[in-house]
Amino acid sequence: MIRTFPEHLIRKTTLLDGPWDFVRDSENKGQQENWFERFPHAEKSLYVPSCWNNELHLYDYEGIAWYRKKLRTDQTQHVRLIFHAVLGHADVYLDGQHLGYHYGGYTPFEIILPSLPAGEHELVVRTDSTLDRLTIPTEVVDWFHYGGIIRSVELQTVPDIYIDSFAINYELNGANADIKVEVRLRSLSQADGTAHFALSESERDICSKQISVGAGQTEVLEFEFQLNDVRLWNPGQPELYLFRAGIEQDDRYERIGFRKIETKDHRILINGAPVYLRGINRHEEHPEWGFAFPPKLMQKDLDIILELGCNTVRGSHYPQSPYWLDLLDENGIIFWSEIPIWGAALPNETVCEPLFQERALTMMEEMVRMHIHHPSVVFWSVHNEIDSRTQDAYELTKRMVGLVRKLDSSRLVTYATMHPLEDVLLPLFDVIGINKYYGWYEGQVEGFKEMLQQFHKRAERLGAGDKPVLMTEFGGAGIFGDVGWEPRLFSEDYQAHIVTEALGLFKEDPRVGGTYIWQFADIRGDLKSSGKHFRDRARSFNNKGLVNEYRKPKQSFREVRRIYRAWSEQDS
Template identity: 70%
Template structure:
């Protein structure tokens, strides 16, 4: 499933999920040999969506692979093909013709084929999961390098006039909303046409008019309405509105929630009330599914997160599926969404490279477009743990901030720094995230106190003293089942000790606005026997999850649950 609700009631759609022909191309000869024209034999079959690394004998494969699927069209039709996520880079071919290229593994891309003839057609996708110094993420990244078509492929049948986009913005004054609907109507017709346009909210008529669209042109139609006494979306109180835009032969459904997000006096406010964030970092990853994360497991993750007492989740470290965001919308849980710039080992030459910067801006734009209407998202994050002490980082950050504000000025813009006492970016952001691992990578847990004292003074000196600060990563590894009489490294006991002491320090600091524990579940790491990095990852996993990779609770889960629930009742 793509969403928890139906996005089209009139437009005909179908999923191309299921078995696809599949072949690896380790020597990268497919383009030269024109595999897009004549698919090689013999072929395997692979299920889409999936990650090929979860199959037998492909665990370590990173590189090029080809997919093929036959599609059948009963009558000549305008067709829209939507790839909801393909890891790395993708070239798409239909009947040997190149439809286009997309870079970036976690956001959708599409192709429109006007008047596709009736009959069978061969759809071929060349994917490349190779990471290098200019990909995002780069080759040195602290999660497993999966490959594949990881989210659904969708085929839609379009009429001559169709809704290309429905975008909804609003301004709140108390519980009164000035709502702006932008409906983009596109024509695939050879003649000028007039169509009826209607808007509905939960089935109730809001607006109706006629719109003229010239042949093969696009029209943006804007509708402004004032709504009084709207139900406000809030943490634990998920009030949602379903909006349907209809043409005579097409429709588009979006869902929104009304809420106001602000910062004041180093606090985050939702609908004028301050909130302390109680969260975890979550990779959308599972050892049996990789990044092709099924809805059933999303429900389980959500239940565990709620059981723990969380009111927020950080999406580490890439745009996560719309289905997951729908669940958070429906349950009143806040979300931090970011693009996959993981920078602990990111060289300055990469940060200053124009291609890398261009890719980062494109990813930011695609993430915002993809998730624009989710009320659960209150943060757009532009990078994680890059070297924020350099002029190159400053320049790239300015560009990303400008791009983000152009696309959406209704949310807070943030990042996570691993250099809080030397960072030169602090005043640029709405919210500052700090990643530090006292008790694991450096010193003991008590080191957080002195570090935060120094940080707050430095932030004040830089004019950033009122900016909310969130502890976005902290914790330590604990091997599931390894317990003893006293805390020791890699035991569940030691992991629980780190988190208990750290959370107490953070909650007693009046300038800390929230916590995101690293991390929700153990995840596969990119551990290679001939590599120099991540060699502390026992079992080839990042074992800092408070549940293991199969979602079994560790001692730290029970401690965090106790603490987060006590905070709800005002206790420490």
Template identity: 40%
Template sequence: SRRRQYLDGRWQFVTDPEDEGREEEYWESFPATDERMTVPCGWNARPDYVDYEGPAWYRTTFELLKRRNVRLTFLAVAHDASVYLDGEHLVGHYGGHTQFEAVCQGLAAGEHELVVRVDNERDEISLPRPGADWLSYGGITREVFVEELPDVFVDDLNLSYKLDGDCATVDAEVALRNLGDDAEREVTLTIDGTETTDVVELVASEPIVDRSVALSVEFGGVEQWSREEPRLYTATVTVGDDEYRDRIGFRTLSVDGTDILLNGSPVELAGVNRHEDHPEWGHAQPLRLMTHDLDLIQRAGFDTVRASHYPNHPRFLDLCDEEGIFVIEEIPYWQFDAERFARDPVLDRGLDMLEEMVTEHRHHPSVFAWSIHNECATQEEGLREPTERLVDRTRELDDSRLVTYASNRDFEGYTDECVDLVDFIGINAYWDWYFDGKTWPEFLEDVRNQYGETPAIVSEFGAGAVPGERTVEAQKWSEPFQREYLQNAVETFRESEFVSGFTVWQYCDIRVPRRKAMHRPRTQNNKGIVDEYRRPKEAYWTLRDVLPE
């Protein structure tokens, strides 16, 4: 019910390689620039800025017709952001894949200036770290919007539920804010025609008062969300003139022995890893690209997406909710060892990202697991403490989903010291690509001996194929090599009783930083089953034949 202005468009833009502009008045003394950058977009997707890593400044204006309370929301700024409104620092945020916002009380009618400093530099304490195997685009990579708010409004909604047969009890925690005078409001929650109301008293704002209300509704005849029938329900909260809606799906997730259970029955996952990447937009993902990706993924017979290696655009999760696609979401701890975790504030940054990911995406039924890290040094004792902290925090925030991480199995004799901490383990393995010496059945046997009763999926396996490279010998980097490699692996995993599924590395080719180019032809990670423009490689068609419809 709120009037919303999207600030998509061409913002003024200038890079600041010497980092001269730390002071707030920087924009005023800034060299005049005619340069514009599209929002949303990653600047490294522009040929002139393809390698640029460092600070840059954006500027735009927006207009209010009347004096209003407003909330300014950034769905993602990669990676370190400081926002200035009319010359004053308004809000800062670290982390390139979760949203942040600021509420402004009684903003005057007329034009307002918005300046954003963005830094995508990676260093010893950044997430992701330097050396990560994807191009960490800088910029305002998701939408920015201004919402007009009444004095009393819903700031956040947290829904949780218990299922008993086809009966659901939904508990809602409604966080309210008051920007005005003393007020009394009815707060109503409606789900599937069942309604409950409470009346709250709110004192005058000084300057902003937060209040939380707990409501509960119970109703029967619940249809569970499943991959075949992804039934969604809308929860609506009204508080005076403010109406806030979100969708949920009812389903249960658990593990039993080496099985992963959805609604009490074992599931087999057949999935892909997907980076948010495209040559034209970088991390920014127009809706049409998301639907196109999902279409290709589903047509090949896949039912799962591992959002490697960071929280995805909420709209993509909406689509997965509607299509019955399973999603594993992750935070960008990519190949961190104990020493890196010990550097301040690496763990705190990850805990914050985790909290933001879980609280922003907790209503999406498609998200079935939170992944706390990828290929971190879990063979070292030193990883237990940070892993435990991350797992505990995830469970505190959300006990309705499974917790996992991806373990790096590429080393002979590898052991994992943290596997008992999670619900199931993801195994990343590149036998026959980076390393020789093991067949997939031998690899699975080895894994089974080590992980025993822990449910497992093969979360990464793959081979690079330069698009169009076709040879009779099917040597490495050719499409036939990749096709045979993936077919062999997928058939082995599908026959195995031990693994509960797999996610192929990877859906599409992705851009990598220039310094990786000597072992990543075309400056791309070429392990996609479609190329960076989504043109299928041979492996795509073969897997489509192998997987059931």
């Protein structure tokens, strides 16, 4: 299951999920020895999607690994092959031929195979999870670094003329929506062709026309129309619309929700109503599944988050599964989406590197295109905790913010800073996120009050005093089950003390528009016995979760639930 609704009813789709042959390439000799032509004896059978680090004897492995899957086609056909997420570098081969390369980890990429002959075919993927100073994230990162094909691989059979893309944009005027639709039809035929195109919403026919597409060409269709008295998507009260683009032999569905996003008086406004954000940071990670997070567990995470009283989730720190965002769409939960530029240990020299910037811009574009139709996505975040005190950071950020605004002007552009009193990036953004850990990494929790007073004055001087401020990370570690008579470090009691005191301070500040507690669940840390980083992570976990890694609640969960639910009643 890739989405909570079918994206195609006519187009034949097959998931290639299941056992694939797997072999490590720790010496990086596979390409030289042509493993893509003659795959070596498989080390083991590995289920796709999954992370190899969850397998026995592969826990610490970072590097290159190869996958192989044999598939059969009954007749010559056009194939669209989609990899929904492969961690790091990915090279794809079919029958010994190199088809393409992708770098990233959390966004899909596709390959079109026109007229694939009938018979058995060998699909081989070379992956490389190695981190270095120019990868995103870089070599020092505060989460466990998994490797593997972490989301589904999909094989679609497409006709001579097929629907290549389907984009829906709109502007709200009161209760009416002015809608612009762009559909790209692509021909894989050697002859000119025609198709009867139809666009509809649920049971409502919007338009239809006969289309001619030249051999091997692409035809772009654009439509503008208005829907009146639309039902608006609101936090806690979601309304969704399902649109269909179709021709005789192909179809594609996209789902959207209508809402207007603004800022005013230090608040986020959805459809003109201010929303105080009650949020949590969530890694899409589980100790038994890594980043290959199953849909069933996504539903459980959502149920716990709803129980907590949240109306928003921050996707820390990478593009998360479309299935997860579908669930948020359906439940009226606001989402903050970001790419994995985690910068607490990111050298400033790295942000100047052309390759790093190219990768960052590509990741931003791929994330926006992947999540563009989700009404739950209110924030696009360009980076987290980089050294935002420098001119180099300013130049990179200016490029990234410019790209996002070009791709999508309907949402808010943001980031999270760990240098709020020295940051030079404040004027570039619609919303400012602050990450600070008073009571844990520095001082006492009461330090938030003085820090915010200084921050607001500085923001005014920089011309950013009117922007909403969100507390995007704060908290402390608590080991599940460690309770006592006093709030000791690493105890559930002390963690609850930090979080509850901080929430009270933030709610008293009229310029703070919401909170994202760090974090939802305990996650694996990137600890190495030979390394110097994160050695304060007890159990090799970042233990700041309100629930532990198996989703069992700590004392802080119960305290936050009490506070968030009380705030929800005040705001209703």
